[in-house]
Amino acid sequence: MHIEIDGRPVTDESLRTPAFVNYGHFTAMQVRKGRVRGLGLHLDRLDSATRELFGSGLDGEHVRALVRHALDGAGVRDAATRVYVHRPDGDETTTVMVTVRPPAVMPEAPQSLMSVPYERPVPHIKHLGGFGQIYYGKAAQRAGFDSALLTGPGGVIAEGAATNIAFWDGTSVAWPDAPALLGTTMALIEPLLPSVRRRVALEDLPSYRAAFVTNSQGIAPVRRIDDTEFAVDAELMKTVARVYDAVPWDEI
Template sequence: MVTLNGKPVSVEALLPLALTNLGHFTSMRVDESGGIRGLALHLERLVRDCKVIWGADLDTECVRDYVRRAVGGQSRPCVVRVTVYDPKTDMGRPADADEPKILVSVRRAGAMPPAPLRAMSVPYERDLPEVKHVGLLGALRARRTAQLAGYGDALFVGRDGLVSEGGTWNVGFVDQNGTIVWPQAPVLPGVTMALLQQIAEHRIATVTLEQAKGMAAAFATNTSIGVRPLAAIDKAGFPTDHPVLGQLQAAYLLVPGETL
C-alpha cells in the first residue's frame, strides 16, 4: 500500500508528482528487528531538503508515524521510501505549491550486499546534487546507457574530469596504502556514506577517472545495498575480496538500527 499523509493515496493525488516531477525523498532499509540504520540522518535530510525545495518545515514526528504504520504489516527486511511533494503542484504555477505532504511506499529489500557491480563511466552532473530530489531522468538515462553497454550501472564523471558518484549510490575507493578515499566533488551526502565515515578512517580527495581505475579496490554504498564491491570501472577490474571491503561490510552491519 502507498499512503499520503497516512491514508491510501488516490490516482488523482499522485498525478501531479508523476507529471511535474517536483519533490524530494529518502529511502530507508528496515531490518528484521524493525531498526533503521541512520534514521536520524534520514530525517535530517528530509527536513533540510524540504527547506530547499519547498521553503517549509517538516514534522518529523508525522514522518515517523506514517512510516511506522506503513511498515507495520510488512515482511522484513524492507525498504521504505518517504517522498515529500505537494499534490497541488501545477507546471505553470509551481510557486503556488506550498503545502508539501508525505508519501510513503514500501518494497521488499534485496540481499545485502548484492553481487559485485561493474560500472561504466558516464559524463554526467546531477542538478542540485546536494538534494535527494525526484528528478531522476539524467541519472536513469545514464544507468540505461551503461546497462545497454553490458554494465550494471553508471559512474558519473563531471566536466572537470573528476569522479563524483554513481546512479543512486555514493562511491568509495581503497588506495594502494589501504586507506579509504571518498571523492571530493558535488555529490549527494549519502546516509550510509556518513555512517561509514564515522566508523572508519578515511580521507576525502579529488579523484580523476584515471586515478579511480588505479585504486586497489572500489565500492558502492547506499541504504539498500550497504557496502557493495565494484568489480570493474569500464575495463579496469578490481578485486572484490579486498580485506578493507570486508572490514567495512562487517563494521556497517554492527551499526545499531534506530527504532521508529
C-alpha cells in the first residue's frame, strides 16, 4: 500500500491522528487509467461530509491533485484508492490521507447474505468506525454466508455491510427506502434503470424474483438471503451491467 497525507509521505507523527482518532470520513474509488466513474459524486460526498463533520468544505480540485500525486507516487494508473478526511483535535484545517492499493473487482459469483439486526449510525455519511459492519460481516462468514445484510426494526432492509442492495419484481428495480449510504454505483445506475424506492422487509423477500448488490467494486447478483433463495436473472444482470458499463469515466 502507498499512503500519503496532504501530498507527503507518511511519518510516525502524521499517522498519529488516523491511527487513534476514529472521527472522520472517506470515499473509496476504483481507478482505471487514471480515471474514475462518478468522480463528481465522490468529490461531492467528501465536501458535504466535511462540512457536516467539521464545519467547512473540502475543495474538489485539491482532492483531485492529492489523488493524482499519490497515484504518481505509487507509479500506477490502475488502483483501488481511498481518500480519508480527518481533523486533528485543536486544528482548524482538515488533513487528507490518500491510500493506493492494487485494483479490486466485485466477485462475479452470486452472493449469499445473512440478515442481522443492525443499522449504521449516521448512515448517510461514509464515516469511519465501522465496527458493527465488520463484526456482523465476519459473523455472516462464519455462518457460511458471503456477507451481512443490515436491517432495522421489523426486519426492514437498509443495505449490505459494504454494499447497496436492490430487488427485482419483474417490472421495477426496488431500492430499499430506509436510512442507508447512497453508494456511488447505486447513484450512477439508479436513474438509468426502471427504479423505485420502497420499503422492503425480510418478510417481503419471497415476492421478489431476483436481487443484486452494488458498491465501488462493481455489481453482483444475490442467490440467497437467509433461507430465501433467488434465481440469478441473466437478462436483468445483463441490463444492469450494460447500464453500468455505459457510465463514463472521469479523468482525475
